[in-house]
Amino acid sequence: MIPETAYAKINLALHIRKRREDGYHELETLFAFVDDGDRISAAPAAADSLNVHGEFAGRIDDPFDNIVAKALSALPHGQGWAVTLDKRLPVAAGLGGGSADAGAVFRMIERAHGLPGDWHARAAGLGADVPACVLSRPCVGTGTGTDLAEVAENDLAGCPVLLVNPREPVPTGPVFKAWDGIDRGPMPTGSLRHIALAGRNDLEAPAVSICPVIADVLAALRGTGPFLARMSGSGATCFALYDSEAELQTAADKIAASNPGWWQMAGKLR
Template sequence: MTAITADAELILPAPAKLNLMLHILGRREDGYHELQTLFQFLDHGDELGFAVRQDGQIRLHSAVPGVPHDSNLIVRAARSLQEASGTRLGADIWLDKRLPMGGGIGGGSSDAATTLVGLDHLWDTRLGEDRLAELGLRLGADVPVFVRGRAAFAEGVGERLQPVTLEEPWFLVAVPQVFVSTAEIFSDPELTRDTPPIKVRSLLEGGGRNDCQPVVEKRYPEVHNALILLNKFVSARLTGTGACIFGSFPNRADADKVARQLPGSLPSFVAQGRNISMLHRKLQARAKK
């Protein structure tokens, strides 16, 4: 992927997330699903660079295979901010893509959120977090949690967020080499859609599962086999609709030790869970200078 050029005026992270649990409560009349999930960020992700243009054009200089320029969530996020704010400024944008597509760790949604937050800062549009989250929701259900940047218990389609403080363990995230279609999983007739709602307090005391996991395992043997393998070392589960799977560890050394025992055919990375996203940490540090 294209490296971020020295022309970038602002370089920001677009962190990964994990769904530590994901319950499907039912299907709404509009086709979306009511769910409950627990989001936590990782200190690992994509990186974006931004520079202001005076001609109003939005140009993403890093091509993403299979995604046309104007369909990319980054470009759509930038244009939605332009429209909402009325600014005449544009942007050159560069993407250093590190997160897998179709992995369930929020790559595209996080890129879109970093674009909204970053350009709101660079263009000085000052729309505020609530408005940016509203714009983000139009782009995808996971975008608002990245805009707000705090670990959260989410309800609705994932847009009703209640900040939570979680332990920040180390995670080993394995990346089966398949692209999982979220729409395909949510339309599967075998998906559990009647899990009873739970309170965040009982969730934080332990429990929860991923209702999408049985469907994904059945459809994608690569995910099923990776879970069998990782479960030999640690309790493993799917994040989102996958394909990525994860297990938690009390320290980095333990996570690294297991990572070294995984086969080369199953790529992985180790990262720490974060209750405040690396995007917001970077902007807070920048504001203090």
């Protein structure tokens, strides 16, 4: 068996700069990854197969069209793999769940067979977040998010982080479409902490307009005293960063008590 964690992706900052003629958006984002997420394992088999289970397995309509299956098809990996996916991250949640799963498959194949020289292009062909999710370590994404540069100073490694989702899916396309088109300036440079604190998420307002409960999640997180709370990606998941694990646990307990229906995951930044 080849086990791997599909680390949850968060956008510590996400600056949308302009709409492109091809329908995509020019953006600048700071990717970071939590030390938990979906769980994937694979075993040798006569042919590729995919078995999905877990809390959010029912949200995957067609396992054969799943991005995990597409990632397997995108890379040479021997005779066949029987892949099992424990879907622990919510779908359409701003955590790059499908992209994280694909990234995990790339890392599994890298360990078993190595990756081809054009792995980045193959990953980008599956989705804009997939190359960053293959790396699963802090990096700055530009262009559509596929042009990556690693951050020199990761001063948030090990930082306690709480993820909260109101269990309402938010498709990415409508959120980008609702962006007002105003360029609010470039993402700052510097250490992870500085970029995160000085940055913003330009999709937060359009996401709230589509899914108003996101504002409630942010208010609840900010009420627990983190040094940063922000929406990730196009929502609806929001995250909060804390100075200590004790503060995180207190916050998690408080939110679970006041909003027991919300999904949450606690961990540390990688």
